[in-house]
Amino acid sequence: MAQNTTTINRRTGETNASAGSMATIAPLAGWLVPGLGHFIQRRYVRGALILAAVFIMFFAGLGMQGKVYSFNTGDLLDILGFVGDLGSGVLYFLARSMDWGAGNIHRAVADYGTKYIVVAGLLNIIAAVDAHHIAIGKKP
């Protein structure tokens, strides 16, 4: 009886440890690659939809010649733009490394593109938080 209780306690401890590490890994993975936080928790459809939504918004923004913000300490809106862009994870680093997103002040739609890129990052952050909620069991 005592041995069974010990085994159950050990297994419960292992499950808690696993859930605890997933609670950290899932949002980080979800931030780095859109939808990955859901994929590693076997929410494939949700992950695929998030991946598609963030990728479409990010690349449509670049296609509209939107601006990708770099780190700055100037205007508050520029700082917030950088924080929003950073939410896209690997897409942001890819865009910076490839020198994409120079912006174009002569096109009205380019301003939409800038907002698309920022919102893609913000949506990805919401999705990463959702992955965390799934990991801690707050959401099915």
Next chain:
Amino acid sequence: MTLELSHYNAALLFALCASTVFGITQRNTPRDMLKYGSYCFVLFAGGVIVASWAMWLIKH
């Protein structure tokens, strides 16, 4: 590559992507996700149309 979208199409694409993520993240069951995502899309798209008419009325 340059993407040529009209303002309305850009707003619709924005609404589609944003409401997809909102639906998935803000509700718990697939049925509720679909309902809430659709609701957000209608509000986004409807908001654009209402704002457009409001600006037209202001101009005239």
